[in-house]
Amino acid sequence: MKTTASTALNLYISLAYRFLIILVTYTLCRIGFYLFNSDLFQHISFAKYLRILYGGVKFDLSALLYINSVFILLHVIPVPFKYGETYQKFCKWLFIISNSIGIAANLADFAYYKYTLKRTTATVYSQFKNEQNKLKLTGDFLADYWYLLLLFALLVWLLIKAYDVVKVKKVRQFGWPAYLFQTVLMLAIALACLTGIRGGWGFGTRPITLSNAGEYVDTPDQMSLVLNTPFCIFRTLKASKLRHLDFYDEKNLASVYNPVHLPADTGRFRKLNVVFLIIESLGKEHVGSLNKDLAGGRYKGYTPFIDSLVAQSYTFTHTYANGRKSIDAIPSVITGIPSIREPFVLSIYSGNKTTSIAKLLGDEGYETAFFHGAPNGSMGFSSYTHLAGIKHYFGQNEYKKTGDSDGTWGIWDDPFMQYMAQTMNTLKQPFFSSFFSLSSHHPFRLPDEYKGKFPKGPLPVQEVIGYTDMALRNFFRTASAMPWYKNTLFVLCADHATVSYFPEYQTTPGYFSIPILFYYPGGDLKGKTDKLVQQIDIMPTVLNYLHYDKPYFALGFDAFAKGNDNFVVNNNDGNFSFYQGDYMLTNDGKENTALYDLKTDRLTRNNILQKEPLVADKMGKYLKAFEQQYNNRMINNTLTAK
Template sequence: MIQRVTFAGILGLTWILFFQFCRLIFFFYQTSHGETSTVSILAEAAWRGLRMDVSFAAYLLVIPVFLLSFTAQNWRWFQTFFWGYSILIAGLIALLVTSDLEIFRAWGFRIDTTPLRYLATPQEAYASMSSSPLLFLVIVFLFLGYLIYKFSVLVINYFLSDFTKTHQLLTPVVFLLLTGSLIIPIRGGLQLAPMNQSAVYFSNQPFANQLAVNPAWNFFSALVNDTGRKDNPFETTSNEYATELISSLFHPVNNSFSLLRQDRQPTNVLLIIWESFTAKAVGSLGGLPDITPQFDSLTKEGLLFSSIYASGDRSDKGLVALLSGFPAQPITSIITIPTKTASLPSLPRQFKSANYQTSFYYGGETEFANIKSFLLQQGFDRIVDKKEFNPADMNSKWGAHDHVVFERLLNDLDSQKAPFFSTIFTLSSHEPFEVPAAQAIAGTDVEHKFLNSLHYTDASLGEFIRKAKTKKWWQNTLVIIIADHGHPLPKNKISKHSQFHIPMLWLGGALIPSGEICDSLGSQIDLAATVLGQLHLSTKDFRWSNDLFLPARTPFAYYSFNNGFGWTNPGGHVVFDNIGKRETEKEGVLSAHDVKLGQAYQQLVFADFLNR
């Protein structure tokens, strides 16, 4: 009996030590990629995260401890089971821990179910990872798996081999009781609330809190909680009161002032969605100089919006924000659930109701992240993706590079019946940031590769606009250039808030303003109501979209990321962590009421998501 209890105890203790070792690997991996922390923070994160490590170790013990109940007289079968169980767990935990290293570096949060959304398109998923140090990560994976394997050998040799026969009635009673008692460490103790991420949060530094989280626990928690979710985890007040708060931000629709030439009707609209186009890399917005010289030059010919923020942090969320005017959600993405996206408003359908021809151009695979189903539901007349390009033009891991797709769009628009609403989504500035042009931004690290990819897309855009100006349709066209989302890179500004600041530029022959700047604060989701308002088309379906040119408009922007949100108004901004229930960034003069507004907005957005 003692050998069996000792075996269970050693097994649990070893898992706890293993998780602490993985935390050490995570710490050094992230600090080598720009995260800043100290050894004292590591020590406190290890102490605070111990509860979550114990919790997940207890989960792993449930099956072995339960099966020990049936080893009183015969335990050879248990040795066979333990071999298989150890191999399965070793592979799974090593995979989660290794994947988590790069997921946090690229996306800024610990591994959850987000990567599962991309497994349906493995080629694109691989392209997204290909800028990662894959060989190093494979070595880490094999090393961690080997550690668990060697431990299993030791356990079998030094513990299982020493098992002796025990009492047939007492053994099941003892180990069934032990199995039941594991509920205490699983839930993190005897307190009222069960184990969750906030139980290990301890700092106002986001990285310190993330360091305390156990990646395997976090993944399986997300897997369980994200499946068939019916509750609203962001409910902080009644929906009635939240609605009252948010309604005060919106005003009855009245006529916005017109920026389009009335003698050039009907107006074509060309929407250019630029992958990862962050304001941090745009000189005309106070970012790094000389990265996007063509865009900076074009700002002198059109209307530059200086205070626009992305709704989310991934392309799937950005497309929904732009085409449906629907805000991003913190812990999920509505695009993964076609039954919900089917009920979203549609900018293309609104244009089609006004007899516009609609099209969407993308050089990659539209099935990635379930984008294709969303585009079809949006009602585009034509969708052009990588399948329609020559194999010789497939010179990117994602598909056809931007200059190829721009050229295809330019040729197609010559024969496009007017009026048209055409959208192009670039891809070359997506990881792994490979471009088919000579390196213009010196440097071989990830940041300089990213900047170089922006420079390439900028050159492709500049050439496209130069040629477009010679076309007949240009004089009747409004061109809108905007990002799908921002980016953590470059590191010239490291605040969370700066990651969501994106450029938007209007230009074209149909636009009146030239070389002007609009400092009206807004979001991606406001594009739908704004452009429809300029064309005198109905905006009633776009309840979340707020026309940037309404005279009585209340300026604000909301954005969300993995279990957090940002709220900004002319007085400043605040970034709020939903798990730690605390502000992680704050600038300017903001009150507690502003945080309540952000929470109420988040609550209603998620309620809308659940109800669709």
């Protein structure tokens, strides 16, 4: 039996229908993503959301054409056996399995997004490749978000049922007109697919990427509503390269912003011990003493010990993380290099020569160590700290008491911090030591003996932060009896902020707000000033406080220096938030998009970009200088003072 025109069209109609049902499924996933995270996307009108849904179709088409490229090819090749029953069964399960993976990726971001404030990209594979307990972590995630697993099963079941609504009619052989007709169709469909993958066609049209989502939104954070997770993964599979910039000549560039620090005074170098305490997910919102204006002045927070430490420390009014992931924090704090667009340690520039505070102090005779209670290799910390010049790494392997493990991430904070205090007591002074906590991480568990001991807030992380706060209290109690204690400068900060409850922290500045404290029990380093400080400022602040007398490279500022012309920068998916004085400027990587006066508009509701062009221009001048220094030095591998 030879094929007829209607029979041939039936196959292409079924192909179009099946592509349509998966396209509708992605739209449903986009709606579900918004509903699941609606508290993070405020002030979106119905009309605006319809535009977001409309824009999302372009990105869904691109992702689905990638995923279904083989499925489409198997349907459009001009051969008669593609109508066979066995062939079509294979195509069916290829379609179901490949698209189920895409659906799963979208659903995973329903929960994961609120911790990173960005769609998952290809860097997630590198981020977790060193974890020794991937199955355990996956199991914990599925246990906590079991309803997403049910939703996944429902969507896949519906996809299977919908697939067979339109069936392919059988054909045994072709005549030459059918071969010719289907060959022409194959070429036309190939051209249509290429156009869909690129997001358009024409001279000068570049394939769409993540930043193109900005066309359909008012603010950068809303771009995740337009995007889908498979698209973000596909578009970031290739390592991104920075673009060489020439906003300024070298002389003028250095006069605007210079990351090479020169000795500020001739004071004698003070060989104080230095200890960094980096606390997982400790958003500034959770610290009561730093939020005396919340809840009508009645807010107590969840960190009574940190509150007591604040009173004995030096801190600042506005303190920020430079990134949203743990993997962003280590190079920011220890090396003075933030992550821009993608984690520095996962970028193609991660092999550049850098100068860390550990390396500089090590050259001055310091013993250097890093403590992290996870299995060695977790998060790639052991590799990075080795490259940063830290001589000793103490992880779960060195701790050895497996009975103190939380069963997911590693050793509970309290016993591991006691181990750290005792181990530091064996280090030769002066020493530099850094600690990275882990208990205040999803799945937010407590040791059995501490369940019900700490206040429960509206967010699951807050109870566990209470436990880590207790672990810090016990650490300082133990450390205070050590001979090195009063000769030690402690710096406490978070790796990043986390989910928020108060509207004051459900803003771009709020999503990056963390505590940064400098505590010196042997001195009078106490107080609080109205200044902007970020993670990359920690390294130059400590070195200058010690009167370090050699040039060094760090992209941050000395927080104790006089004047307020410093700035803070953080970047999410290529979108800059740039803070200077009372203002925050947002930039999509090409042009300024918004300006807010944070002193009078903490909730960032009033974009004054058009009203204050001089302020925006001045801030843009510094942002361009930062971008040029960052990009060109990364490209040229000049991240040192020499």
